[in-house]
């Protein structure tokens with residue numbers, strides 16, 4: 494006798510009794526398996542129908558298709574909506590989908606994420622997540638050791654990504670710096686009225702979440718001091734020293750230096766040892782945003798690029814970038830667990846002090862969130878399934894592919910390479926000739942042409958106020974033949990835009 498009910502059975506029984514529609518045991522897992530199997534079947538068919546990295550339809554048509562699918566009801570909802578979502582998806586596993594730090598997830602991590610969804614643990618209290626609480630504590634300690642921290646002393650938390658990690662780190666740094674400067678507990682009393690302005694110093698191309706964090710933390714975006722970078726987008730230590738000296742001379746409070754290990758576009762890694770030295774000399778919190786570059790730690794060959802990381806007070810690292818996790822899988826690590834003190838909370842209904850004193854641990858005091866899913870589970874399963882070396886081999890494959898792709902750009906006379914890749918991005922553009930504005934227009938339009946045709950998802954950025962294109966290579970299965978074909982698509986789209994613009998003159 495099959496224990497797997499059919500989709501119809503489930504739909505009927507779900508209508509008959511809401512209890513049978515739940516995912517938990519005893520009947521739930523079989524129901525989930527059946528539903529997932531059906532949805533995966535639909536997804537595979539719809540992926541084949543789409544036939545490319547994204548739908549060959551514009552925003553209006555995609556919205557209309559979604560509107561139509563949302564009319565589905567009952568048992569038809571899952572297949573209809575799965576089909577609509579897939580048909581209208583950007584597929585990060587397609588070799589011609591290479592715009593963003595948006596990785597194709599590992600099958601084993603997706604399976605683990607499904608388990609986490611079924612169990613629906615919440616990490617804000619031990620009694621909602623006994624094993625998950627222990628697992629997050631242990632896995633975070635492992636990742637801290639990978640960074641070079643002493644795992645048993647280090648602190649850390651799984652986050653929704655680099656944005657939350659940077660915000661949390663800067664909140665800890667703010668409370669540390671302003672608390673020290675004013676003798677007031679910032680979390681309790683708010684920002685003290687003071688003529689000393691708080692300052693966050695980061696490279697000019699640091700991620701925009703640094704500015705956003707400054708705004709959210711009540712410091713204002715103006716608190717962020719953009720430090721000059723070199724041509725590879727790495728912070729210049731001499732410029733940082735000058736900025737720190739200016740901050741000191743003005744009587745301002747340096748809240749943190751934010752170094753980046755892997756800038757979003759060029760993959761630049763700031764000179765961490767020199768920056769750490771300055772942070773120590775000026776007594777300033779050093780946060781390293783390794784949301785992108787942190788994955789290099791998995792590779793024995795490449796981890797040397799991050800040397801100095803262990804000197805940071807805190808580090809952001811995203812496993813939904815170079816870690817092949819489904820979103821979300823961010824991690825924030827601190828050298829000392831006590832650095833999380835400003836977030837510490839004892840809440841009667843979650844982690845009363847006497848529970849904690851009786852040996853029931855709580856992770857509530859590590860996160861800005863309250864309810865928090867067990868994203869650590871997929872990370873744990875991935876680390877155990879592939880090992881750091883397995884992930885390292887994937888990082889190396891992407892890094893090598895970026896080098897090969899850069900050589901292909903150089904070999905194609907219609908394209909121009911911005912510079913040799915640092916990590917896994919290749920920044921380049923179509924040589925349009927004519928004025929700089931004409932070149933910008935052609936490059937911007939050719940990217941949209943590829944989007945409209947559903948043939949390729951290529952990134953776009955700006956360097957020195959000019960439009961450049963970008964391939965973010967995060968698919969270790971993509972081959973040099975795939976990237977050659979992608980570059981040919983880009984160059985042909987550039988030719989087509991040139992002709993189009995000439996004809997419309």
Ligand SMILES: Cc1ncc(COP(=O)(O)O)c(C=O)c1O
Nearest residue numbers: 594654655656700757782784785
């Ligand atoms: C360097 C860097 N930091 C932070 C982030 C933000 O990460 P998330 O999108 O996971 O919040 C990104 C995103 O691309 C990034 O490139």
